[in-house]
Amino acid sequence: MPSHDDFDFRTIDGDVYVSPRYLAGTTAIGDPALAPLRDLGWNLDHDDLGNAYLNAPDRKVRLGYLPEGEDDGLWRINAYKDPFGPPTWGVCFNDSCPTEFVRAFTTALAEAYEQGPNAYLAAPDLGHADRDPFHAVAPLIKRGWQTDRSRGGVFVIQAPDRLAGLEFTSGRLDPETELTTRNARWHMWAGTSIDRPAWYATASTDTPVVLLKAVTECVSDPTPLPRWREETYSYVQGMARLTPVIPPRPLAPTPLDVQRASARRPAALTTFTVPRWSTTSRPALPGPRR
Incomplete structure (x- = not known):
């Protein structure tokens, strides 16, 4: 468990820490994940249902935040070589996925967008050292995730507690299926069952490795995530560790603080005596009005 001084308490939002973090569940707030792209000046639109859409200035990357979408795919991000052509790659995070991921x-x-199309459209390639798909899996292996099985061309790696995993499917896949179902090249999930996961995320074949690695780095980070206890899901309460957030210790007053407090304190009253009362004394005579 991280120590008291490891966190910036100005950024904490919750009364418990959830560990491992892949069991934290969503924050149900989309703004933190939209912010990195909005800060670049991407255009934000809404429809009448409350869905939000972000478009890059060149219209070659689009993000949909779809709380009123047709399925549980809350986040859908697609990139295009041609703004009017089919997506080059697509990623989906469902509505239970931790917002931090x-x-x-x-x-x-x-x-990657600021670097240009050669970065945000850079498909994985075994022939390029910096685009080797293994880089996306490396953070998991370094943090103790282990190969579970390899069947039918599907490579599976799971967390030590077996409550999260990543599938990589080899061979040819249908591009349309990758974008619209969970049968994508990359499939990450958490929970006790891959068929009914607590949350899942998918990425199609040509999703850049640097983007995938950012997710696997975040998912496998041992630092817990803050959540409000009453909003943690039942599956979290049964499997995750919930630790109360420790409030910050008050800072000791400095000499300047003491001096300022003394300056604000009213002067002591030395010319007025408060009458003492007892059961045998008569009421004090009224004194002059102050």
Whole structure:
């Protein structure tokens, strides 16, 4: 458990820490994940249902925040070589995914977008050292995730407690299926069952490795996430560790603080005596009005 001084208490939002963080659940607030792209000046639109859409200035990257969408895909991000063509790659985070994981992705996407199309459209490539798909898996391996099985061309790696995992599917996949179902090249989830996960995220074949790595780094980070206890889901309460947030210790007053407090304190009353009362004394005579 991180020590008291490891956190900036101005940024804490919650009364418990949830560990491991992949069992934290969503914050149900989209703004933190939208912020990295909005800070670049991306255009934000809304529809009549309350869905939000972010578009890059060149219209080659689009994000949809879809609380009123047709399925549980709350976050959908697509990139295009041609603004009027099919997506080059697509990523989806469902409505239970911790918002911090989405923000990790959008932060990396913002950095890649500023570098240009060669960065945000850089498909994984074994022939390029910095685009090797293994880089997306490396953070998990370094933090103790282990290969679970490899079946039918599907590589699976799971967290030590087996409550989160990542699937990588080899071979050819249908581009349309990757964008509209969970049968994508990359599939990450948490919970006791891959068929009914607590949350999931998918990424299609040509999603840049640097964006995928940002997510796996965030998911496997051992630092717990803050949440409000009454909003933690039942599956979290049964499997995750919930630790109360320790409030910040008050700072000791400095000599200047003491001096200022003394200056504000009213002068002591030395010319007025408060009459003492007892059961045998008569009421004091009224004195002059102050």
